[in-house]
Amino acid sequence: MERxxxxxxxxxxxxxxxDAITAAFETLYPGQENPLHFASAxxxxxxxxxxxxxxxxxxxxxxxxxxxxxxxxxxxxxxxxPEYSGYGFEFTLKxxxxxxSDEHKELRCIAGIFQSLAKxxxxxxxxxxxxxxxxxxxxxxxxxxxxxxxxxxVTKLDDPGEIDTPNGKVQFVELVGASDAELRAVIxxxxxIRDLLEALGSDLTDYTRASVCD
Numbered sequence: 001m002e003r004x005x006x007x008x009x010x011x012x013x014x015x016x017x018x019d020a021i022t023a024a025f026e027t028l029y030p031g032q033e034n035p036l037h038f039a040s041a042x043x044x045x046x047x048x049x050x051x052x053x054x055x056x057x058x059x060x061x062x063x064x065x066x067x068x069x070x071x072x073x074x075x076x077x078x079x080x081x082p083e084y085s086g087y088g089f090e091f092t093l094k095x096x097x098x099x100x101s102d103e104h105k106e107l108r109c110i111a112g113i114f115q116s117l118a119k120x121x122x123x124x125x126x127x128x129x130x131x132x133x134x135x136x137x138x139x140x141x142x143x144x145x146x147x148x149x150x151x152x153x154v155t156k157l158d159d160p161g162e163i164d165t166p167n168g169k170v171q172f173v174e175l176v177g178a179s180d181a182e183l184r185a186v187i188x189x190x191x192x193i194r195d196l197l198e199a200l201g202s203d204l205t206d207y208t209r210a211s212v213c214d
Contacts, residue, residue, distance in 0.1 A: 017074040017085055020165035022056070024172070025067055028159060029058045038111045044070075044122065051118040055111040063204050064095045064107060068114050071121060073167040085168035087121055089128060092158045092174045099208035105144050106207075113142065113175075128173050130157040131193045135183045141207065142177060148207040150177035154186065154193045156203060177205035181213040 026033065036057040042048030052070035059065075072086035073079055079086050091114050100106050117134070120126040128134075134153040141148030158174035176197065178186075185191045191213065197203065199212045 013075065015075055016166040017072050017170075018053075018069055020163060021067060021069060021072070021074075021090060021170065024160040024163050025056065025058055025065070028065070029060070032058055035059070036107070038108065040070075040115075049119075050115050051122040052115055055114055057107055060094065062097055064097065064103070065092065066095065066107065066110055066114070067092045067172070068118065071118055072165070072170045077167045079168070081168065083168055085165050085170050087127060088169065089171040089173045091117065091128070092172050093176075094174070094204045096204040096206040096208070098206070102144065109142075109144050128155060130155050130171070130173055133178070133183055133186050133193060134175070135187065139180060143207045148177070149179040149209070149211050150205065150207060151180045152178055152183050153205075154178050154183075154196060156193075156197060158203075174203060175205070176200070176203050177207070179211035179213065181211045185213045 037054055039054040040048065040050035040052060042050065043053055044051045052068050053074060054069045055066055056069070057064050057066050068091040071090050072088065081088070093110055095106065095110060097103065117128065132155045134155070136152060138151050140146035140151065142150055153175040156174050156176060158172040160172045162169055162171045178196070182196055186193055186196060
């Protein structure tokens with residue numbers, strides 16, 4: 001007679017990479033153990049359109065702090081790079097609350113932008129690092145109503161920096177909203193990204209601000 005046993009607790013799916021990302025943000029936001037989370041109903045691994053497993057949203061008081069799950073190895077080690085986990089980074093963004101007419105829609109919009117950028121990584125191997133720019137040439141704002149002057153992004157290393165996980169290192173690459181004029185100034189080498197970030201005076205993506213470059 002054949003015997004079949006139920007899966008034991010020790011055989012449950014382990015999520016060391018996921019847990020490391022969560023731990024880094026729970027250190028920043030103590031007590032927020034159950035943040036708003038946008039999960040991918042039909043993920044890439046199952047043939048779906050979304051490379052990311054999900055996006056969590058932490059409340060920073062005057063802003064929302066978003067972080068992705070899926071560009072690094074969330075479960076067991078899959079990447080061949082012994083030093084880094086997966087592609088070696090996750091996206092973040094700090095969205096200022098002031099001026100948001102529909103917070104939930106704007107957060108979902110940012111999650112969608114993350115998915116689109118992650119698709120570039122999954123399909124083309126595009127690796128995003130701090131102090132780069134993301135420019136598509138669009139003239140309308142990245143906000144839901146497309147009224148903001150922010151049409152793209154520059155990047156920086158976010159507050160958690162680079163963390164060590166059981167699957168390797170992960171950098172938190174923060175997207176900071178930038179205007180068309182600011183991005184063109186960077187592309188034309190009229191200003192360096194570090195200097196632009198300093199001129200902005202904040203790393204919040206603020207849909208109400210004016211461009212610092214004309």
